[in-house]
Amino acid sequence: DGGITQSPKYLFRKEGQNVTLSCEQNLNHDAMYWYRQDPGQGLRLIYYSQIVNDFQKGDIAEGYSVSREKKESFPLTVTSAQKNPTAFYLCASSPLHRETQYFGPGTRLLVL
Amino acid sequence: GDSVTQMEGPVTLSEEACLTINCTYTATGYPSLFWYVQYPGEGLQLLLKATKADDKGSNKGFEATYRKETTSFHLEKGSVQVSDSAVYFCALIQVGGTASKLTFGTGTRLQVTL
Numbered sequence: 001d002g003g004i005t006q007s008p009k010y011l012f013r014k015e016g017q018n019v020t021l022s023c024e025q026n027l028n029h030d031a032m033y034w035y036r037q038d039p040g041q042g043l044r045l046i047y048y049s050q051i052v053n054d055f056q057k058g059d060i061a062e063g064y065s066v067s068r069e070k071k072e073s074f075p076l077t078v079t080s081a082q083k084n085p086t087a088f089y090l091c092a093s094s095p096l097h098r099e100t101q102y103f104g105p106g107t108r109l110l111v112l
Numbered sequence: 113g114d115s116v117t118q119m120e121g122p123v124t125l126s127e128e129a130c131l132t133i134n135c136t137y138t139a140t141g142y143p144s145l146f147w148y149v150q151y152p153g154e155g156l157q158l159l160l161k162a163t164k165a166d167d168k169g170s171n172k173g174f175e176a177t178y179r180k181e182t183t184s185f186h187l188e189k190g191s192v193q194v195s196d197s198a199v200y201f202c203a204l205i206q207v208g209g210t211a212s213k214l215t216f217g218t219g220t221r222l223q224v225t226l
Binding site for chain 2: 004043045058100102104105
């Protein structure tokens with residue numbers, strides 16, 4: 001089955017630690033996205049990538065980093081510079097020049 | 113910039129009641145409009161969409177009509193079920209460009225009881 005997988009489902013971060021969230025898709029989509037969801041708020045765009053080895057900042061990129069070395073993969077690193085990382089993180093993908101995005105099941109990040 | 117405003121929840125309904133979740137938007141040009149649904153602990157699923165004025169999107173008994181004159185895209189269902197309990201997000205995207213950057217509303221939680 002084609003789809004988007006995110007791992008782990010839950011992730012715990014200690015103070016000063018970087019953590020990496022995985023996002024993999026086998027839909028052959030060119031574009032991939034990372035969103036952050038906080039309670040009572042909509043989704044906010046962190047980073048997006050339209051093509052391998054290229055990515056752009058979204059609305060709330062500070063304290064995050066990404067890479068796009070393969071078409072199928074778009075990992076997100078939450079760095080120690082992100083002071084309020086507790087949130088639900090959603091990865092999405094879409095074909096280029098297409099509007100509909102397809103979402104993964106999400107990773108919940110908690111700070112110890 | 114673009115923005116989407118949804119009615120605040122939670123919305124609590126009895127099974128078989130009628131549902132309306134209001135959504136209005138502010139955007140330049142002619143955006144496409146979406147409703148996404150999020151079941152507890154899961155990611156978002158596309159529920160329906162409309163790409164131009166007067167288009168009606170529909171799926172699983174839900175409907176929404178793109179009203180340019182009132183900049184609205186209200187979600188409706190004639191008879192809700194307990195399984196419809198979820199958070200519903202209205203969103204827009206500007207036509208054109210390569211990567212589709214969605215602008216989301218804050219979401220409306222729907223709770224359906226027996």
